[in-house]
Amino acid sequence: MDKIEKLKQLKQLLDDSVINSDEYNAMKQEIIAGNATYTLPETSSSPERTSPVMNKKGDIRLVFAGCKGFFFDVKTKIFINGTLLSAESTKRGFDLIAPISGRELSIRLVLGGMKSTTYEITEIEPNKDYTMTFSYDLTWGKYSNNFNLS
Structure with a gap:
């Protein structure tokens, strides 16, 4: 995937509120510099919320019930x-x-980009x-x- 395509997909993640503007700017600089340490999905969204870069055979379901002890919601990537794959609510x-x-x-x-x-x-x-x-x-x-894991 070329840099322009990666930048378009990164912008779509920002527009979909998957990442914030600080993350967008940092990831954009990595893509421009050619030293990105991650892979963006081949498409910006999928109705089944699955990663399109993997060949589908079996599935793994990832479940987290949430942490109600948070005062503010923090995204988990x-x-x-x-x-x-996605960025989701840690609280919910x-x-x-x-x-x-x-x-x-x-x-x-x-x-939250830290831990x-x-x-x-x-x-x-x-x-x-699997679940x-x-x-x-x-x-x-x-x-x-x-x-x-079951």
Whole structure:
């Protein structure tokens, strides 16, 4: 994907309120400089809220019930194998479905652009459906390292 296409997709993420203007400006500079460390989805939106850069076989459902203890809502960015899937409410929670394309997944949850938790999942069946449930650790102020995969 060329820089112009990436910049158009990045602008669409800003217009859809997936990212804020500070994130947009930082990511735009990375794209222009040619040192972006992430992959933008091939399309700006999908009715099923899935990442279009992965081949669909099985699905993984990512579920977080929310953290009602937050006074202000903070966005959680969800990355799968380095690709931004979505940015969702941490206070209200999220329930997303993403396709599985291989036997390993790296899922990274970034809270407010500051704290992140990465889950490395190996030896999964790419043609099966899974549900992964996350919890929030109020003590550490980030997503818990513990999760439930079924």
